[in-house]
Amino acid sequence: MHNNNADLKNVRVRFAPSPTGSLHLGNTRTAIFNWLFARHTGGKFILRIEDTDKERSTPESVNVIMESLKWLGLDWDEGPDAGGDFGPYYQMQRLDKYKKYIDILIKRNMAYPCFCAPERLAEMRHQMQKQKLPPRYDGKCKNLSKEEIECLTSQGIKHVLRFRVPYTGVTEFNDLVHGKICIDNSVLDDFVIVKSNAGPTYNFACVVDDIEMKITHIIRGDDHISNTPKQIAIYKALCCNSPEFAHIPLILGHDKAKLSKRHGAASPLEYRDMGYLPQVLVNFLTLLGWAPGDNREIMSGDELIESFSIEKINDRNAVFDSQKLDWMNGVYIRKMPLEELVDIALEELKKAELIKDTEEVDVNKISKIVGLIQERLKKFSEIPQLINYFFDKPVYEEKPVRKFLKKDGVSQMLQELCKVIEEEEPFDIETLESAVREFIEKKGLKPGDVIHPIRVALTGRAASPPIFDVMEILGKQTCLKRIRRFCIY
RNA sequence: GGCCCCAUCGUCUAGUGGACCAGGACACAUGGUUCUCAACCAUGUAACAGGGGUUCAAUUCCCCUUGGGGCUACCA
Known part of the structure; x- marks a missing residue:
């Protein structure tokens, strides 16, 4: 049934976002893991756009997704604008392919039309939940005769196509991250594979594409575990081997809920605009759910590719910690x-x-x-x-001005200091520092008594880089002008 | 409600029965350096959810409880 896990020779993995908005960090990390795995094994990384949701999919979103991946350096071997032997890479351009598989399923009586109104289905689900039953289609249209189908169709009643799931037994699969996962088939639902608008649904299109594109490993979020038995059922119905599955843990926001648009800035492009480095995002996100096992944290793309393995992906959800992201970005900036x-x-x-x-x-x-x-x-x-x-001109903060400049004697001191500064030539760090320190000593003051007021006068605030460096860059005239402003109190 | 997944410091994690009175990182605290901030160095606070087993020995294996998360669409 499964491919050989050890066979990593011809790895083909895909990232399959739906273009219904911008990429968020959770998706992004899924893309990263797929990309790392492909690059580590020398396999192929494929980008496939799952645009079967006609209402919400937009070309703008496709652009944002591609731009995000490009910015992060996640290059794809096959996909829109990259081509490949298994295209097209937009699902809406693959309708003829789905048709082929739909015909097979119908011929095998694995799929049937369902004429139930959405309202009835909603009510049914509601009732089942009330009865503490697993919500599933009640099978009203399951065994319609040819005549009944024709009759309903001729009345112009819209219908969907449902997949006949096995109602008994257990679906079991070996998840590369979680190990063995078992789901009782009695909780499976005769799910829709073709919508009333004739478009395929996710669970169906995804399987067909993964078969056709010869995908070997599906690396995706934990939230797809519950879809997996349904998809396995389709593989079986189509007499195809299922690929390996690796369900990676979710990334959570600070409220411990799955990361989504609600959690503020979420797309890689927004992080770009806030001034984060792409390598940092890749490095940081990879460490959410994966660790090399030897305490390394700052890792280049090449190091990540070198060390990455699915076995080392952990199975616990991770909270996104922007403070640590900031730290890491700082580390990269310093280097x-x-x-x-x-x-x-x-x-x-x-x-x-x-x-x-x-x-x-x-x-x-x-x-x-x-x-x-x-x-x-x-x-x-x-x-x-x-x-x-x-x-x-500096923007003067009130607090430091009050604390360091509006103190008794300060303006007098600064006035005298200006005389010293005025004579300094050359106006560089060393000369300046020794002159000012000499001044401090002569006046019997502490360094801070003089340096803090200078800093506030020159920068407007209490914290700045080393003040003599600042003075040198500012130049004599600017320094004098800014300090003199505080000599008249 | 049903089903599934998960459970080590506040957070990210290491750990796959003895080498662990649990290691690293972020954050935090203290000290050092220093003109402030940052950086850097040092030190410190801080965790195996609870209860049963299995075993000579459990963070590690099993079960239960609790807690968290996910899914439960003609979204993906």
Whole structure:
């Protein structure tokens, strides 16, 4: 029945999102696991668009999904815009293929038309739940005669096609993550395989495509476990081997519910826009439900590919922890070549209108500034806010101003300090620091008594990179101007 | 309600009967460094859900309870 688990020679896995919105982190990780598995085994990673939901599927969503995967570096070997021998890769373009299998099922009496109205079905389910019974189709149309079918059809009553599931016995399969899973067939439902609009449903189209596309391993979320027996039943009815199944745990939000759009920013593209690195997202998401087993956490794509295996996927749901994501992004940023970070910073600064598009930028100066905040960064979107005082007048925060500048004697002290600063030449870190420290000593003050007020005067806030570095970049005139503002109290 | 999956620090995890008074990471706390913040270093707080078995020995195997999650559509 099953393929040989050990046979990893011709692995073919697919990521099959439905284009009904943007990708969220749960789907994204499913894509990552499939991709890692394909790359680890030297197999093929296939992208298939499951657009059978006509009402909700949109081309925009397809674009977002593809853009997300591309940004993350998850390249597919077959799929829309990549081609392949098993296309088309949009389900709505594969209707003729489904037709072929539907005919087989009808011929074998494994499928039957059902004319029941949705209202009746809803009521039926409701009643069954009330009676503490598993909700399943009651079989009203199960044994309609040819004449009855013709009669109902001629009246123009819409119908769906239901699959005749086995009502006895047990469906058992070996899940690569969970081990043996058994489901009693008595809880299975004669589910719909063709809708009244003649479109295939997920559980049917998915099986047909996986057969036709020669998929060897289905790696998907835990939430599909309950679909699996139904799909296995179709494989059986079609006399086809089922692929291996690996149901990976779900990613949960902080409320411990399955991650969904409700949990705020959820799509990879949104993370991109917030200033996260794609490698970080891949690294972090892979670690949600999988671990190499040797305490490594920061891992490159190649290392992940090298170490990845389905056996090491764990079977517990994981809560998404954005704090740890931030930490990891910070680690990657610190390791990043400065020039690369400067390019990103330039973009952020333009976005924040701290520098103009047309402006000739002093890259040397910018890279000095960016160098000062590299180790302080968690995500790129923080850049403008962190260094705005280099480009604009500082925004003075009330608290530090009160604490460090509006204190007795401070303005007097700053006035004297300005005289010292004024004479400094060259205006660089070393000269500045020794002069200011000499000043501090001469006045019998503590370093903080002078440095804190300078910081607030120059940056507007209580925390900044080392102040002499800041002063050097700001230049003498700007420093004097900003400090003198506080000499008149 | 029915069925399924799961159960180690707050969070992500290591652990597959003895090497575990349970290891790593994030977060948190304290100290060091220091002009602040960050980074870095050191230290610390913190977990095997509960109850039964099996075994010479259970975090590890089995059962029950409890708890959490998922599915229960002419969505995927």
